[in-house]
Amino acid sequence: MEEKILEFGRLLRKGGLNVSFSQIADALRATAEVGFQFEDFYHALACTMICEKADKPLFDKMFRLFFLTLPASQHGRENGESQLVSTENTGHIIELARSAEGIGQGRGGGASPALLLVKAVQDGNYSLLNQLAQLAFKSLGNPKRKDLANLEQLIVQAKVSIGWYEAVNRLERIREKEKVNESTYSRWLECLNYLEDRIKELLEEYFVITFGQDALEEIASAANLREKEFYQLNNIEIDEIRKRITKLARKLASKYARRYRRAKHGEIDMRRTVRNALKTGGTPVCLRYRKKKLSKPEIVLLCDVSGSVAVFSEFMLQLVYTIQNRFRSVRSFLFVDRIEEVTNYFHNEDIEAALQEAFSKANFSYSGFSDFGKVFTIFATKYLNSISPKSTLIILGDARNNWRSDERDFLKQISEHVRKVLWFNPQPQSAWDTEDSIMKVYAPYCRQVFECRNLAQLGEVIEAIL
Amino acid sequence: MFGSVEELQKKLAACDYLTDRHVATIVYLALKLQKPLLVEGPAGVGKTELAKVLAQATNSRLIRLQCYEGLDEAKALYEWNYQKQLLRLHVAQTQSKDWEEAKQDIFTPEFLLRRPLLEALSSEEPVVLLIDEVDKSDEEFESFLLEILSDYQVTIPELGTVRSNHIPVVVLTSNSSREFGDALKRRCIHLYLDYPTFERELDIIHLKIPGIKDCLAQQIVSFVQVLRKQRLKKAPSIAETIDWARSIMTLGSKVIDEEIVQGTLSILLKYQSDIDKVYNKVSSLLPEK
Known part of the structure; x- marks a missing residue:
């Protein structure tokens, strides 16, 4: 079992948790104390190996796959049989789906799992939801090993097969027609989330059972949010990252304070030194220093909010506004092929609400395709005069100009006006200057260009501007 | 142990x-x-x-x-009790001891503030x-x-x-x-430690407020549990649930309805913005009868 725990620790590290050796040693001691009764064993590992609540879902998943699913797969293989999802269950559900006609509120029209799903959600019938998840999973047949890389797509396919989108649509209509209240509606959403998670779980279990350790490791590294590329995130992960950004922001803010503290000695403060010398009979034993002034950077953010870059821009805005007091001033602009200032939306405290308001109200898009040239032109003529020459201008964007004119002279004009221009590009460096990306055209006018594809890199670049 | x-x-x-x-x-x-x-x-x-x-x-x-x-x-x-040490030194000065001895005197547990x-x-x-x-x-x-x-x-x-x-x-x-x-x-x-589950919170209410009617306690706890799922600046804690239950008992109501909740919302929620957010939705958050 000790080896198993070591192995498990290694797997968690792969998933992005920092599990230290001493933590593993504690886990070993803890399990020795409470024994291997399932519940206790789980809590013993959890309280020694994870440091943050945010890491719990990942831990749970890995625990389930490693200690429950994986042994089952090895066991199965030894006996020359595969213990896949029991088939009799799914046969049962198909029958249920057929009989759904009867319970389908007199609508008639074919035996569709969608109706069943609507009913399950309305009743909060979790065993039915569970069966639906199995039905959805069955519909995929036997996915191949390489399909694991496209897990999200598989899930969508599975959802389509049980009429997920139709059911969601129906539920929304029922909600409007029957004035369903908030608490019921949130119960519905819980059911839907449960179903989706369940499908994902079934798929992951299938991969681990069929392909063993190897697949498990791939699942672990896919779950590593810090290294996950922004454009691959799904909604749940985006929420998760939002939470993490708030934490990251706090961490960065306190780090900055520490660095500043180390060099806090400024000039000698004569008045306080003399005053203090009275204590020691007029001899200035202790010198007093004037506090060093904090140099707070002024930040101007230009955020591309077209398509896949929007998520990244949103994260960046959230991060910067969370640590707003570390900057002298922050001004922010959103653009696609027009640009507008959105600083004012962020005056109230609720960053999330501000983000929504800014994204919905500001006029930043004309055609929906980014046009950096046009944007730089407008910015240089309309806003540049009001931008302080001391500020650091940060451009967030993929530099994909849709083959439009680059107007590099305007960027040059901008870069001469401000202290420095930084460019954060959310695409992998290998994709720069391919197709319509013109990073190299703009790069000479920037002090630095950073690749900023995931949470880990986002943290690094923010440190660079603090 | x-x-x-x-x-x-x-x-x-x-x-x-x-x-x-x-x-x-x-x-x-x-x-x-x-x-x-x-x-x-x-x-x-x-x-x-x-x-x-x-x-x-x-x-x-x-x-x-x-x-x-x-x-x-x-x-x-810990801290050395400077005042006491100083006093001791003053006393010692009259007895003219050398420094080592004086030091032995003043840095002893007696002068330590724990x-x-x-x-x-x-x-x-x-x-x-x-x-x-x-x-x-x-x-x-x-x-x-x-x-x-x-x-x-x-x-x-x-x-x-x-x-x-x-x-x-x-x-x-x-x-x-x-x-x-x-x-x-x-x-x-x-x-x-997270907010307790429905059953656990119900137990706590019964433990802390003996004599509360079970059906009222259930209503109170289920409303608070729903409230915690809303996006609030500060969700009501157990202590606030207890306070709230006590005040509803004091008001003498047998059930909670929209009016009572709106009147006592400030016991549960401590931010005005949270109260504003919830105030008009109270009826849809209340448990169904």
């Missing part, structure tokens, strides 16, 4: 502290492995209470160190040391805690090393208003 998880759970319950088994398991492990227990969670779920009850259940003295910004060693660990940490380490009897709201302290203090928490000893230059006779039970609590360094986290056993 405790032979098993069940025993611990029972002892805690005997002190009016109801916990789930997993909480008891984690506390039990912290005691057994002699490691500090870091309790995190939203305000008002009973983090501090846990430490107090633990002291009661183990028959030890509770020593509490409340953290705040600017807390330093002098306040947390602050909570030193007190916990040098205590003869078993103690529970509660370091409350560690997240409020500065980073320097956190790294200073590391030494104490890993070796349970501290060095006073003039006196030598103070080593604890009993390893104290250390409970740290945090509202996570600041991130801790990894070093501190790794030395601790982690316990995340």
Whole structure:
């Protein structure tokens, strides 16, 4: 079992948790104390190996796959049989789906799992939801090993097969027609989330059972949010990252304070030194220093909010506004092929609400395709005069100009006006200057260009501007 | 101290502290492995209470160190009682001793002001040391805690090393208003206390307010549970549920309806913006009859 725990620790590290050796040693001691009764064993590992609540879902998943699913797969293989999802269950559900006609509120029209799903959600019938998840999973047949890389797509396919989108649509209509209240509606959403998670779980279990350790490791590294590329995130992960950004922001803010503290000695403060010398009979034993002034950077953010870059821009805005007091001033602009200032939306405290308001109200898009040239032109003529020459201008964007004119002279004009221009590009460096990306055209006018594809890199670049 | 998880759970319950088994398991492990227990969670779920009850259940003295910004060693660990030392020197001057002798006189335990940490380490009897709201302290203090928490000893230059006779039970609590360094986290056993489940909260209400009608208690708890799922600045804690239940009892109502909730919402929610958010939705949040 000790080896198993070591192995498990290694797997968690792969998933992005920092599990230290001493933590593993504690886990070993803890399990020795409470024994291997399932519940206790789980809590013993959890309280020694994870440091943050945010890491719990990942831990749970890995625990389930490693200690429950994986042994089952090895066991199965030894006996020359595969213990896949029991088939009799799914046969049962198909029958249920057929009989759904009867319970389908007199609508008639074919035996569709969608109706069943609507009913399950309305009743909060979790065993039915569970069966639906199995039905959805069955519909995929036997996915191949390489399909694991496209897990999200598989899930969508599975959802389509049980009429997920139709059911969601129906539920929304029922909600409007029957004035369903908030608490019921949130119960519905819980059911839907449960179903989706369940499908994902079934798929992951299938991969681990069929392909063993190897697949498990791939699942672990896919779950590593810090290294996950922004454009691959799904909604749940985006929420998760939002939470993490708030934490990251706090961490960065306190780090900055520490660095500043180390060099806090400024000039000698004569008045306080003399005053203090009275204590020691007029001899200035202790010198007093004037506090060093904090140099707070002024930040101007230009955020591309077209398509896949929007998520990244949103994260960046959230991060910067969370640590707003570390900057002298922050001004922010959103653009696609027009640009507008959105600083004012962020005056109230609720960053999330501000983000929504800014994204919905500001006029930043004309055609929906980014046009950096046009944007730089407008910015240089309309806003540049009001931008302080001391500020650091940060451009967030993929530099994909849709083959439009680059107007590099305007960027040059901008870069001469401000202290420095930084460019954060959310695409992998290998994709720069391919197709319509013109990073190299703009790069000479920037002090630095950073690749900023995931949470880990986002943290690094923010440190660079603090 | 405790032979098993069940025993611990029972002892805690005997002190009016109801916990789930997993909480008891984690506390039990912290005691057994002699490691500090870091309790995190939203305000008002009973983090501090846990430490107090633990002291009661183990028959030890509770020593509490409340953290705040600017807390330093002098306040947390020890300080020399300068005034007393000065007085002593004045007395000594008249007796004309040399410096070495005078030093022997003034740097003795007599002139030492024991602050909570030193007190916990040098205590003869078993103690529970509660370091409350560690997240409020500065980073320097956190790294200073590391030494104490890993070796349970501290060095006073003039006196030598103070080593604890009993390893104290250390409970740290945090509202996570600041991130801790990894070093501190790794030395601790982690316990995340969340809001209680429906059944657990119902039990607590019955325990704290004897004589409340079960159907009213159920309504109260289910409304609070729904409320916690809303996006609020500060969700109502257990303490607030109890206060609210008490005030509804005082008002003499048998059931909760929109009017009563709106009138007493400020007991549950402490931010005006939260109250505004919920005020008009109350009827849709109320449990169905």
